[in-house]
């Protein structure tokens with residue numbers, strides 16, 4: 001890979017009494033979270049990830065803190081996307097953050113589950129709700145490597161996610177500014193802050209390589225037939 005990913009450390013279970021996720025055993029447990037990176041911890045990213053402080057961030061240092069946190073968590077979302085890649089799924093990954101902790105992760109599993117709803121964001125949102133024991137994910141930030149589609153944008157609104165950070169734009173299906181901007185529609189009673197283009201290049205490259213590989217694989221299959 002052409003970019004550096006933060007090494008994953010030991011994950012900690014936050015509440016052992018909660019039931020495991022039954023339908024998604026292959027994914028990282030919902031209740032695990034990653035320790036903060038030293039630089040992120042030093043910068044006090046809890047505040048940076050707080051929706052109120054994000055909305056009110058106006059000075060340079062706050063913006064820098066948010067930017068550092070965005071890159072850090074997007075790298076982790078990219079790692080999720082890589083897992084999708086190696087499993088033959090369109091490589092899209094997501095992580096969901098609450099109070100400076102990763103409470104859920106997900107990667108696209110549409111093929112494995114034969115489920116049109118099994119997008120990375122949907123899986124992460126469902127796990128996060130289990131983790132917080134609430135359908136309201138107020139105060140959370142969702143990091144996803146590709147601009148969410150209309151279905152996922154709808155789920156983000158339903159779950160009251162406070163902020164979405166995505167990597168590559170999706171001109172064919174993106175609903176956070178490309179085709180539609182559902183998260184900023186004034187007719188909807190929940191508004192979501194959106195930041196796009198964070199680590200867009202590696203996110204796009206991963207997708208491009210996946211489709212290239214798939215075309216090659218299919219062409220090789222046809223040549224043999």
Ligand SMILES: [Zn+2]
Pocket residue numbers: 119121148149150151152153
């Ligand atoms: Zn989607």
